[in-house]
Every structure is written in C-alpha cells, then in structure tokens.
Amino acid sequence: MVDIQLMGLLNATLQAATLLFIAALGELIAEKTGILNLGVEGMISIGAVTGFMTAINTENLFLSIIVGVLSASIFSSIHAFVTVILKQDQTVSGLILTILGLALSSLLGKKYVGKKLMVKIESIRDIAEPSNILEVLLNQNFIFYLAILLMITTSFVLKKTMFGRRLEAVGEDSTASDSMGLKINKTQFIGTCVGGAFAGLSGVYLTLSYVPYWTDNMTSGRGWICLALVIFGGWKPYRTALGALLFGFLEALVPRLQTYGFELSPYLVKIAPYLITIIVLVILTIYKEGKTGAPGNIGRPFFRENR
Amino acid sequence: MNNYILSKKTVVNDLATFYSFLIGLIIGICIGSVILLIQDQNPITVFSLMLKLSVGSINSLSGSLNKAIPLILAGLGISIMNSVKLWNIGAEGQIFLGAIAVNLIYININISNSNLFIFILLISGFIGGSVCILLPAVTKVVFGVNEIITTLLTNYIIIGLTVYLVNGPWKDPKSLNFPAAAYVGEEVYLPTIFGKLSSGFLICILFTIGAYYLKEKSVFGYEMRIAGGSSMTAIYAGINAKQKAFFAMLIGGGFAGLAGAIELLSQTHRVSIGISQGFGYTAIIVAAITGMRPIGIFLVGCLFGALTIGGAVIQTIGVSSYIADIIQATTLIGALVSQFFFTYQIKEVKDG
Numbered sequence: 001m002v003d004i005q006l007m008g009l010l011n012a013t014l015q016a017a018t019l020l021f022i023a024a025l026g027e028l029i030a031e032k033t034g035i036l037n038l039g040v041e042g043m044i045s046i047g048a049v050t051g052f053m054t055a056i057n058t059e060n061l062f063l064s065i066i067v068g069v070l071s072a073s074i075f076s077s078i079h080a081f082v083t084v085i086l087k088q089d090q091t092v093s094g095l096i097l098t099i100l101g102l103a104l105s106s107l108l109g110k111k112y113v114g115k116k117l118m119v120k121i122e123s124i125r126d127i128a129e130p131s132n133i134l135e136v137l138l139n140q141n142f143i144f145y146l147a148i149l150l151m152i153t154t155s156f157v158l159k160k161t162m163f164g165r166r167l168e169a170v171g172e173d174s175t176a177s178d179s180m181g182l183k184i185n186k187t188q189f190i191g192t193c194v195g196g197a198f199a200g201l202s203g204v205y206l207t208l209s210y211v212p213y214w215t216d217n218m219t220s221g222r223g224w225i226c227l228a229l230v231i232f233g234g235w236k237p238y239r240t241a242l243g244a245l246l247f248g249f250l251e252a253l254v255p256r257l258q259t260y261g262f263e264l265s266p267y268l269v270k271i272a273p274y275l276i277t278i279i280v281l282v283i284l285t286i287y288k289e290g291k292t293g294a295p296g297n298i299g300r301p302f303f304r305e306n307r
Numbered sequence: 308m309n310n311y312i313l314s315k316k317t318v319v320n321d322l323a324t325f326y327s328f329l330i331g332l333i334i335g336i337c338i339g340s341v342i343l344l345i346q347d348q349n350p351i352t353v354f355s356l357m358l359k360l361s362v363g364s365i366n367s368l369s370g371s372l373n374k375a376i377p378l379i380l381a382g383l384g385i386s387i388m389n390s391v392k393l394w395n396i397g398a399e400g401q402i403f404l405g406a407i408a409v410n411l412i413y414i415n416i417n418i419s420n421s422n423l424f425i426f427i428l429l430i431s432g433f434i435g436g437s438v439c440i441l442l443p444a445v446t447k448v449v450f451g452v453n454e455i456i457t458t459l460l461t462n463y464i465i466i467g468l469t470v471y472l473v474n475g476p477w478k479d480p481k482s483l484n485f486p487a488a489a490y491v492g493e494e495v496y497l498p499t500i501f502g503k504l505s506s507g508f509l510i511c512i513l514f515t516i517g518a519y520y521l522k523e524k525s526v527f528g529y530e531m532r533i534a535g536g537s538s539m540t541a542i543y544a545g546i547n548a549k550q551k552a553f554f555a556m557l558i559g560g561g562f563a564g565l566a567g568a569i570e571l572l573s574q575t576h577r578v579s580i581g582i583s584q585g586f587g588y589t590a591i592i593v594a595a596i597t598g599m600r601p602i603g604i605f606l607v608g609c610l611f612g613a614l615t616i617g618g619a620v621i622q623t624i625g626v627s628s629y630i631a632d633i634i635q636a637t638t639l640i641g642a643l644v645s646q647f648f649f650t651y652q653i654k655e656v657k658d659g
Contacts, residue, residue, distance in 0.1 A: 038396075038455075082640065086647040087313065091394050091455060092595040093643065096636045099588060103632035107342065110627055224459055231456055267471035274460045274467070278442065281457065285450045294453075 005259075007130045009252055011139055017241075017248030018144045019205055020222060024229040024240050025147075025154055026198020031230060032158065033191030034171035034297040037079050038094030041223025042101020043196050047072035047203025049105040052214045053112060059119045061208065068204035069197050075101060076196020077189075084188045087301035098223065106216045113215055121209040143205045150198075155237040167191065171295035174302040184302050199223070228277040234284060234293035247273050314654045323649035324598040328607070331596065331642030339634040348626055356624065357617030367616065369502030373574060375612030376507045377402060377566040377583065379605050381590035383518040384436070384562030386599040390522055391548075391555045392535035397443065397458030398563040399587025400465035401436040405567025406575075406582045407469065408435025410477070413491050421494040428495060429510070429568050436564015437557040439465060444556040448549045454556070462587070466580070473579055487579035497573040505573035511605070514562065519601040521558075531555055563587065589615075592639050611635060 023040055030037050037043075051068025055061060075097070082093040125138040158164040169177045170187045178184050206222075207214055225247055233240030250273045254266050284293075320326070340350035362368045381398040388395045395401075412431040418424040443457035470486075477488035497505045522528045534541045534548035541548040570582055593611055597603030618631025 036455075078640065082643055086644060087651070088643040088647060089595070091396075092591070092639070095396070095588065095591055096639050099585075099592070099632055100636040100640075103629040103636065106629045107627050107633070221463060224463065228456060228460060231453070265471055265475060267467060267474060271464050271467035271471075274463045278446070278457055278460050282446050282450055282452055285446075285452045 004129050004131055005256075007132065007136050009249075009256060010133070011130055011136045012252035012256075013245065013249045014136065014140055014144060015210055015248070016251040017244040018140070018147050019202055019210055020226055020229060020247055021241055021244035022143075022147050022150065022205065023199040023202035023223065024226040024233070024244060025150055025237060026195035026202075027226055028230045028233070028235060028237065028240055029154065029167075029198070030191045030195030031235065031298055032168055032171045032295055033188045034174060034295050034300065034302070035080070035083060035188050035192050035195075036090045036094065036299045037076065037097070037192060037195055038091060038227065039076065039079055039097025039101060039223075040199055040226045041219050041221070042098040042105075043072045043076050043199035044203040044206065044219045044223050044226075045101045045105035045217075046075045047200030048207040048218065049109040049112075049203075049214060051200075051204035052117070052207040053108065055117055055119055055208055056112060056115055061119050061121060064208060065121075065201070065204050068208075069200040072200025072203060073193045073197035076199070077193050079196075080189045080192035083301065084185050084192065090299050090301075102217060102219075109214045109216070115214070117208070117212045119208075120212050121205075141209055143201070143209065146201075151237050151241050158237070168295070171297055174297050174300075178302070188302075199226075202226075225273065225277075228274070228281075231284075231294075232277055232280050235295065236293065246276070312654055313651050316650055316652050319650055323646065324600070324603070327642040327645040327649060328596055328603075328638075330645040331638040331640070334641030334644075335634040335636075335638030338637045339630055342630060342633060343626070346626070353621055353624075353626055353630075357614075357621055360620040361613040361617035365502040369499075369504035371613035371616045372504050372508055372609060373612070374615050375609045376505070376511050376573075377570055377586040378590050378593050378611055379511050379608035380514060380566035380569070381563040381587055382593040382597075382604040382608055383514060383601055384559035384566075385591055385594040386597075386601060386604060387518060387522060387531075387562065388555050388559035389594070389599045390528060390531040390535055391552045393447070393552060393556060394455045395440070395458050395556070395559050395563075396455055396591065397440060397461045397560070397587070398566075398590050399583055399585065400458075400462035401439040401560045401563035402567035402570065402583040402587055403465045403469050404439035405432035405435040405564030406571040406578055407465075407472065407567075408432055408438070408564065409568045409571050410488055410491070410578045413495065425495050425497065425572065428572060429565060432568020432571075433561040433565045436567065437561040439564065440556050440560030444553050444560075447556070448553045469578065469580060469582070477578060479577070485579065487577050487581075490577045491572070495572060496576065497569065499573075505569070507569035507573050510565070510569065514565070515601050515605040518562075522601060527551075527554075563590075589635065592635055596639050596642050 023044055027037060027040055047068040050071040051064045054064040054067040079093050079097050082088050083090045121141045123139050123141045127135050127139045130136045130139050158168060166182055167187060170182055170184055174184050229240050229243045232243035254269050257264055257266055257269060343350045343353055360367050361371045385395045385398060408431045409428045412428055439461060443454050443461060446452040446457055447454045473486040473488050479487055479489040497507050500506055530546045531551050533544055533546055534551040538548055567582060575582055589611060593604055593607050597607050614631045614634060618628040622628045
C-alpha cells in the first residue's frame with residue numbers, strides 16, 4: 001500500500017517536472033544567446049490554448065502539438081523582434097509577452113472553457129496504480145521521453161558542437177563574437193524562437209496530458225518557476241532537470257500531505273519552492289563569487305557601433 | 308562593400324517618449340479594434356461604451372481614478388528603483404504585504420483618534436512594502452544577487468502568505484465561500500473627496516510630486532543616477548553606490564506597500580486575494596511606457612485605470628475584459644517600436 005502511494009507520488013513528480021523542465025530548457029537556450037525572456041508564462045499559455053483548440057476541433061493530436069509549438073514560437077518572435085532587432089529593454093518586452101500571452105489565451109480559449117477533450121496524449125502503457133519504478137516510467141507519455149532526449153541533445157550541442165560553442169560565445173561576449181564574424185542578431189533571434197517553441201511544447205503537455213481541459217490562467221505561475229529553474233540549474237541542462245524534479249516533487253507533495261498525516265499547512269508548503277530558489281541563488285552567488293553561470297551578456301542589447 | 312549599422316542619434320527629441328506613447332496608443336486601439344471585429348463586435352460601440360462607463364459620470368470617473376491609485380504609486384516606486392538601474396518586478400507582492408501590515412497593526416493596536424490611526428496604518432503599509440523588498444535588497448547589495456528574479460519570487464511568497472493568512476489565522480468565519488480576513492472598522496476608512504474618489508488620490512498627487520522632486524531635483528536623486536550609471540564615476544565622486552541602491556529599493560518597495568494600504572482602507576476594506584488584480588505588473592507597463600518619468604506615470608496611470616474599469620464594465624455586453632489588457636500591452640509594444648525610430652538611426656559604413 002505504501003509502495004503504491006510512493007509510486008503515485010513519483011508518478012505525479014515526473015509529470016509536474018516534465019511540464020516545468022521543457023519550458024525551462026527553452027529559456028536556458030534563449031538565455032545562452034544573451035536574451036532574457038520573462039515571457040515564459042505567456043508563451044506556455046499560448047501553446048496550451050492553441051494546442052487545446054486544435055485538439056478539440058480536429059481531434060488530431062500530432063497536428064495539435066505542431067500548432068501549439070509553432071504558435072508559441074511565432075508569439076516569442078515578438079520578443080525577438082523588439083529586443084534583438086530594435087534593441088529595446090528585455091525586461092519590459094518579456095513582461096509584455098506574459099501579460100499579452102495570458103490575455104490572448106483567455107480571449108481565444110473563452111469558448112473552450114469546460115469543453116471535454118476527446119483525445120489525449122496516451123501514456124506508453126496506461127497503468128492506473130503503478131507499483132514499481134518501471135511501471136511509473138511506462139505510465140509516462142512520449143513527451144516525457146522527448147524531454148529527456150531534448151535534455152541530452154541540448155547539453156551535447158552546447159558543450160560539444162561548433163554550433164553550441166558559437167551560441168554560447170554570442171551570449172558570453174557579443175562584441176568579441178561579432179569581430180570573429182558570428183551573426184549576433186540571427187543567433188539571438190533563433191535562440192529566442194527556439195525557447196518559445198519549447199515553452200509551446202510545455203503548454204501542449206499541460207492541456208493535452210497534464211490537466212486535459214482549459215481554464216483561464218491555468219499556467220498559474222509555472223512560467224516564473226521555469227525562470228527560477230534556469231538560475232537554480234546554473235544554466236546547465238542536467239542541473240536544471242534536477243531542479244525541475246525538486247519543484248515537481250513539491251508540487252506533487254502538497255495535495256498529498258494530509259493523506260500522509262502531516263499537520264503542515266499546504267499553503268505554507270507551496271511557498272517552499274520559491275524560498276528554496278532564493279536561498280540556492282544566494283548560495284550560488286556567494287560560493288562562486290558572483291559567477292552563477294549566467295551568460296556574460298544577458299539582458300544587454302548588442303550594438304555594432306560599440307565595437 | 309557597404310554595411311548598415313545602428314547608431315544612437317546625437318539629438319533625441321525631448322518629446323520622443325510622449326510621441327511614442329501616442330503612436331503606441333493608436334496602435335493598441337487599432338489592434339483592440341481588430342480583435343473586437345473578429346469577435347463580431349462593433350469597435351466604435353464598444354469603445355464609446357467603455358468611455359461612457361469609465362469617465363462619463365462623476366461616479367464612473369471617480370471609480371477610474373481609484374483604480375489609478377495603485378498603478379501610479381507602484382509605478383512611481385518602480386521608477387525610483389530604476390534611477391539606480393534596478394528592476395522591481397515585485398510590486399505585486401509589495402502591495403499585498405502593505406495591506407497585510409495594515410491589517411496586522413489594525414488588529415493589534417487601537418487608537419481612538421481615527422485620523423491619527425489612519426495615518427499610522429498608512430505608514431505601516433509603506434513599511435510593509437519596504438520589508439517585502441528587504442530580502443532582495445540585502446541579497447543584491449551584499450552578494451550581488453539578480454534583483455529581477457528575487458523580487459519576482461517574493462511575489463509568490465507573499466501571495467502564498469496571504470492565501471495562508473486568509474484561510475488560516477485571519478479567516479473570517481462570516482465569509483463562507485470566499486476566504487478573507489475580517490473587515491476593518493469604518494473608523495479607519497479613507498474619507499472620499501467627491502463621488503467615490505478616495506482621499507488616497509490626494510496622497511497619490513503628493514507622492515507624484517515627491518517622487519519627481521526626489522528623482523529630478525534632489526541631491527539624493529542625482530547621486531542615485533550616478534550610482535546607477537557607472538561604478539567608477541560613483542567611486543570618483545565619493546558616492547556609496549550600494550547604499551544608494553539599498554535605499555532606492557526600500558523607498559520603491561514602500562511606495563507599492565502604500566498602494567496596498569490605500570487599496571485596503573478605501574476599496575476592499577479587508578485582506579483577501581483580491582487586494583491586487585495584477586496592479587503590480589500593470590504598473591511596470593505604466594512606468595516603462597513613460598520612460599520612468601513621475602508626471603508621465605501619473606497621467607498614464609489615470610488613463611490605464613480608466614481602461615481597466617472600461618474593460619471590466621464591457622463584460623456585461625459579452626466582451627472579454629481581457630481586451631483592456633491587450634490594449635495596454637500592445638500600446639507598450641507600439642511605444643517601444645516607435646521609441647526605436649526616435650533614438651536610433653541606421654548608418655551606412657564602408658568596410659575596409
């Protein structure tokens with residue numbers, strides 16, 4: 001019995017972590033090129049609502065996922081245009097993306113509130129009460145495995161390939177990269193849109209698998225946690241995944257606390273992840289004497305003239 | 308081969324920010340109209356209704372100005388912090404902690420003179436906002452931790468604390484379905500000036516002038532700008548940049564906290580999750596759109612307050628209230644785009 005409860009917790013942890021991790025990985029890629037995008041929350045919402053609408057209307061899951069990913073990516077190009085091409089403030093622009101994304105998705109999804117989804121991304125094998133780790137893993141759907149694949153690929157590309165090194169160089173020191181002949185604007189633009197696409201995938205996972213329905217503001221702050229995760233992970237894919245597991249665990253734990261007989265207030269437990277992130281952030285900053293792993297140029301627009 | 312590069316214009320029109328805002332507003336209204344048209348609504352009917360119900364009568368006008376109060380105060384706080392080139396994304400949390408501080412003092416002490424009591428409560432709101440930003444301020448100044456993320460995360464901590472308080476220790480047994488603390492007594496309600504307009508608006512005007520003076524005219528404001536500009540200049544000028552940043556953050560947080568106190572004492576009259584409906588985030592738009600100028604924040608704050616009220620009332624004819632959010636956000640995007648053309652020029656350079 002305890003096993004089933006524990007496995008249930010593990011199952012919920014993996015699902016919550018997948019949702020957080022994919023969007024966080026996208027943000028990591030964007031930030032590696034030096035573009036801070038505070039619009040994760042908005043991009044996830046756009047991906048979630050467009051994916052859900054397509055699924056209701058066509059009942060074609062593959063198409064829904066593509067639509068969700070693409071629309072979030074196109075939406076994120078607003079940020080890319082304003083910050084990369086027009087060199088405007090990244091904080092402001094990212095924040096607009098969040099506000100606009102939440103408003104637009106509520107507007108689009110208005111007619112879809114309460115509608116029941118006929119199709120859902122199926123898990124590899126549907127097990128109602130998984131009793132061992134293998135069964136928990138089989139109970140996940142393909143996006144979970146895709147997330148693992150993306151983690152390995154991103155880490156490999158960033159560390160081992162020429163493309164990844166160039167990407168990092170742009171975010172680290174754009175002036176030096178420019179004199180080396182790298183295309184700063186192009187790299188940053190692509191990085192931002194890839195980040196948007198990842199957030200869109202996260203959104204699709206949210207509405208087509210995690211909670212298969214649509215309501216307003218259903219991202220409920222997860223986009224902001226993704227931003228915290230990137231910092232928590234020191235801009236490294238594997239450590240970000242570890243952070244996602246921790247946050248996912250806390251999200252899964254909160255509704256279960258009372259069944260375990262704890263007297264802790266669930267409201268206070270919900271605060272814990274945010275406090276932990278601040279503490280980790282402070283420790284990282286002190287421990288590494290300011291070198292938290294943040295790309296050197298993050299948040300700073302690049303001017304050719306400055307060369 | 309000819310190359311094209313961006314360069315900053317040497318002379319920027321003084322009114323560039325204002326023109327950018329106007330162009331942005333036109334773009335925002337156009338995009339809003341398109342969205343309304345897609346939804347089979349006549350934009351002219353909807354906008355004239357919004358106008359009528361947000362500024363058309365004394366009652367609606369005063370309601371709009373009431374909504375402007377938190378936007379203006381939080382926006383001013385953000386602009387003060389921006390003098391030292393720091394971002395405050397945590398105004399939302401500071402508004403909540405300001406209201407919580409007011410309620411905490413209200414429950415625990417009792418002063419018979421109601422004017423004095425209100426004064427003390429307003430001050431505790433200000434202090435509550437400052438306390439809210441204390442952790443980000445200390446970690447920024449001492450360790451150099453990025454304030455964007457810490458102020459943002461404190462929002463969720465404080466909102467979590469609010470939810471805990473109104474469901475737990477402060478829960479009013481009389482509020483059954485909607486978790487909220489007990490109402491404060493009528494003796495501490497902020498008096499109204501005309502219509503529904505709370506006297507908080509006068510405080511707002513006072514603080515706008517204060518922020519303008521602080522930022523533009525005072526020695527402290529000058530030192531803040533140097534501290535935010537270049538650390539070397541600050542060292543040569545003998546200015547303690549960290550100290551300036553610290554105080555700018557505490558003051559900025561306090562402004563937002565005061566907004567929470569006024570919201571509690573004049574609008575909601577009790578602590579609940581409804582103290583702020585995203586005012587802290589909209590305030591960032593308001594501050595950014597005006598280029599962080601206090602007088603501009605006051606005016607745009609009033610406009611956005613009316614827009615929020617307008618958005619809320621058109622729900623009754625079946626139009627989504629999110630149209631107001633969309634207009635606000637696209638106005639800022641439009642303003643940013645036109646700001647680009649006011650400040651940059653594309654120069655042709657010959658390579659080699």
